[in-house]
Amino acid sequence: MAQNIRWSRWLLRSLLAIVLLALLGFGAFQIYVLKSIAPLNGHAQLIGLSAAVEIKRDASDVTHIHAQNPIDAWRAIGYVHAQERGWQLAFNRQVMHGELSEWLGEPSLETDKLMRTLGIIKAAQAQFDKLPLNTQKALEAYAQGVQSGYASAQWRAPEFLILGINPSKDMKPWTAVDSVGWALMMALDLGGNWGNEFARLMALQTLSTDELWTLLPPYPGEARGTKVDIAAFYQNLGVYAKPSTPQATAMANQQLLASSTLDIGVLEDKGSNNWVLPGNNTKSGLPLLANDPHLGLSAPAVWYFAGLHAPAGKLPDGQTHDELNVVGATLPGLPFVVLGRTQKAAWGFTNTGPDVQDLFLEALEGKDSYRTPSGQQNFETRNEVIKVKGKGDVAIQVRSTRHGPVISDVQPAYAQFLNKDKYAIAIRWSALDPDNQTIVAGMEANFAISVADLRQAFSKNHSPMQNVVMADANGHVLFKAAGKVPVRASSNDLNGMVPAPGWLAQYDWQSWIPYDQTPEVSQSDIEKRGWHATANQKILPPGYAQFLTNDWTGPERFNRIAQLLSSGTKLDANTMKSIQADVHSLAADRLLPYLQTLTSQHAKASEALPLLKSFKGDMSRDSAGALIYAVWIDEVTRAILVPKLGETRFKALFGKRSFRPAVEGILATQDQSWCGVAGCQALMNKALDTALDKIVTMQGDKVSAWNWGRAHPALSSHRPFGNVKVLAGFFDVVGPSGGDGFTVNVGQYWTNSATLPFATRHAASMRAVYDLANLDESGFIYQTGQSGHPFSSRYQDMKDEWGQVKYRPLRMTTSGATQVLQLTP
Missing domain, CATH: 2.30.120.10 (Aminohydrolase, N-terminal nucleophile (Ntn) domain, beta-sheet knob region)
Structure with missing residues (x-):
């Protein structure tokens, strides 16, 4: 009995000790979190300021910087980017410098070799040296702000702790040239063929x-x-x-x-949507503009929403400047709003995709x-x-x-x-090329108060070329393709489709297409149609003389937008939002007749076939038919292409390419040279059996519980911890998603992925709708949150709103600010 009592007491003390250690560990973790998250209130010093700066976060969690001049505003946004997105900035710097292996080891060596070979930073330095002096000073002020943000005593991102990186010793400073380099990295993501x-x-x-x-x-x-x-x-x-x-x-x-x-x-499938409506097609009588750029989903997001505000006046060096009043999506690494609006004008991009x-x-x-x-x-x-x-x-x-x-x-x-x-x-x-002044275009757009100002600013855009829709509060609208595209010789018979013999002069570039000759649609032409939209489709007007590319993205998203904008009734901002939410796939429509012909002896066929045959092309999250269709067409693609290409080439080329046009063409002609001697119908039937087996493995035997959304979550992956199973759950942001690679509300997936092959990995990186009748009623959303700290409540607080296609107000004013931080010199 006494021995049992002693044993019980020992066990109780041990349990109490474990609980105490757990509490102490949890307490230490809480203290770390509190100390590592950037302070959003109070006072701080920022070296180099000429006057005090006020940083306010509004009810939408948009960060507004109020400064006495633009240089101080750009310095302060650097400070904010470093505090809120410190790891993101540091990681991106390592990537473009080809120094990622210093932190991650051999797995990133191939990427480092490519970045060194491309010479991203070497090119950035040459471009920086040719920038106007005022732009150089703006980038230098931003870089100094970044360094001050990094030096903040409380700031420490958990990624550094996990990887054993000491920021004060192992992290090189962000420089003005790095901002030019980051613009080049965005061009690399979106450029060429x-x-x-x-x-x-x-x-x-x-x-x-x-x-x-x-x-x-x-x-x-x-x-x-x-x-x-x-x-x-x-x-x-x-x-x-x-x-x-x-x-x-x-x-x-x-x-x-x-x-x-x-x-x-x-x-392929990297794209975006934008459209502009003139006042003669809106209920208010003034333009509406919508934009949802599609990029790879990441956590934290690629964007950071901010407002930059400074009255007209003089800079510390005596130069005069116009009023700076702009709000929208910034890219950590750059000091200006990339996509957004001023007090009187708004703009939106899609990728032109020239060669x-x-x-x-x-x-x-x-x-x-x-x-x-x-x-x-x-x-x-x-x-x-x-x-x-x-x-x-x-x-x-x-x-x-x-x-x-x-x-x-x-x-x-x-x-x-x-x-x-x-x-x-x-x-x-x-x-x-050293004459790339894309940075200048972005800076000047932030001061625009009219469509004419925007058109002039974007004349300096070099790379990547963008389809720009513009509108202003005076009712002006315009479309312009802005960027540099090479002129090729008439004797160039390969037209950039394949690698050309470098020893033959006929394949050398000759010059550049002048800005006035890149595609443009005037106000009168937009008013005649009632709208202008781009979705990475072919944008060339009939008879256009210049060559841009042969590799346009397919027209499905554009055609669907055109259907929805051509209702015959005047439209409002809510209509714009409903179009951005649309998940009807015109590519699926073309395959619906084949679904009616399918037969199967699979154990689940009696339940699955009616769902598939009643599917109408809507890639809704709760649709079982959408799931069966998506897995089936993937299996059809594999069955057609693997025998021709071989397993290795197929795996190397598939995934981020859908090959849908090829599959549609083969099925339309019932081409046995691709489908095999048994024919395309037999191949399609067998693909259904394989698809049903896969879905049973993914979602179980209960067909009534199958749905597209469970297979197709939006996966915003952290770099690099999204690839580390034990950490991904803390760092990745995962939310519900509909659509596919062909819907307006796009949801591109990579079926070459060994895990989550149908997860959305490339989608609307943000959505924005601008109402030129009342710009403070504009709205935005993106898929994560403003903070880059995974333990912050603001790391993924926009996820559900994004998944539901809801919006937060995008206002210029900050009445009712939730946090206020005062920066002093």
Whole structure:
């Protein structure tokens, strides 16, 4: 008995000790959280200010910076970005400098090699040196603000703690050049057709030219982008590596599929929506403008909403300046509002997607030189050393040609098929040119008070080219494609579709399309139609003389927007919001007849087939039919393409490419050369059986419980902890989502993903609706929250509103501010 009592007491004391330790641990964690989250109230000092600055957060959690001059406002937004998005800024800096391996080790080495080879920071420095002095000073003030924010005694992001990074020792300062570099990184994400050229080159190793055009058909109604028999062209040049041993092939295949840079330069399904309505088509009699840019979802989000306010007056150096009064989406890393409105004007972007990246086959002439139209020329070279955490330094030699950097040296994907004894592949990319002044365009747009001001500001936009819709409170509206696009020679018979022989002058760029000759739609033409919209579709008017690209995004989203805007009744802001919420897929509509023909002996077919055959193309979250359709068409795509491409090429090319136009064309012609001797109907039926098996694995046997939303959550992934299973739950933001890659409310998924293959990974990174009759009734939302701290209540507090397509007011005033922080010199 006494022994039992002693045992019980020992057990009780042990339990109490465990509880006490847990409480102490929880308390320590709470103290850490309190100390690591940036203070939003009170007073702080900011070195370099010429006068006090007030930072107010309004009821929508938009951060408004009230300064006496723009320089102080830009310095203060740098401070705020560092406090709120410190890890995001630091991580992005490492990426563009090619220094990520210093923190993450070997897994990021391939990305570092590519960034060093592209020379992002080298190009940024050259561009910064050519910027106007006032722009340089603005970027320098922003960088100083960032550094002051980092130095804040209370600020510490948990990512640094987990990775064992000491910010004061291991983190290099943010500089003015880094802001230019970050603009280049956005251009890299949205620019050109580099990935499409690579895809065609890879596919042509096993496909004929006709088969390639079946796999990657031209835009609806368009001719092939080139009349050249490009398969024969490459075979005659000896571009492809000779077959190697099975072991070497297996290793090359493994390298190809493991490549972390394979999807850079892929534009398919990367898009956005915007539209503008003139006053003659609105209930108020003044314009409406809507914009929802589609980007990869991330946590924290790519955007940070802020207002910048400063009265007209003089800068500390005596120069005069106009009033700064702008609110909208900023990009941490840049000091201005990228998308938003001033007191009297608003604008919105979609990606034009012109062909501003060309790959060139450089014929090798010995070890150190290559062939040019004027003879042999030496490669330009520079040496780069990459520090790798836990490993020794890695030295690489970067080679460049007259076209640009040689990317085949650092992308393992090229090693699988390129004859590297004869050829290297270099890239010519407009954004790297030293005359790129995109930063200036963004700064000047923030002072615009009219459509005319905006058009002038965006004349300086270089890369990436954007479809800009504009409106002002005086009733003016305009569409303009703003950015630099190369003019190619009339003898260029490849038209940027595939890598071109670098030794032939006919493939060199000639000049740039003048700004006045890029596509534009005037007020009178917009008024005649009642609206103007872009959704990355072909934007060229009939008879347009210049070449922009052959790689337009399909017209499904644009056509759906056109349907909804052409109601015949005058529209209001609520109509704009309902259109942004629309999840009807015109691509699904085209496949509905095939769904009626399907048969199956699967155990779940008697329940699933009626759901599939009653599906009407609405990709709603609660729809079982949408789920069955999405998994079925994915299986159809695999069944058609894998036998032609082979497993490795298919996996390398699929995922971020849907190949939907190819599949639709093959099914329409019932092409047995692709579907197999049993025919396309048998293939479609078998694909349904496979799809039902997959759905049972994903969502269980109860068909009545199946729905698209469970398979299709919006996944805003943290970098890098979204890839770490035990941490992803704390750092990723996951919320409900509808739509697919073809709906206005887009929800693109990557079915090559081993986990969550149907999760939305690319969607509306933010939504905004601007009412020019009352700009303070404008609205916005995005998918995470303003704070970049995963333990802040503001890290994901917009998630549900975004999923429900609700909006927060986007106002210029800050009455009823929730927090106020005073910054003093």
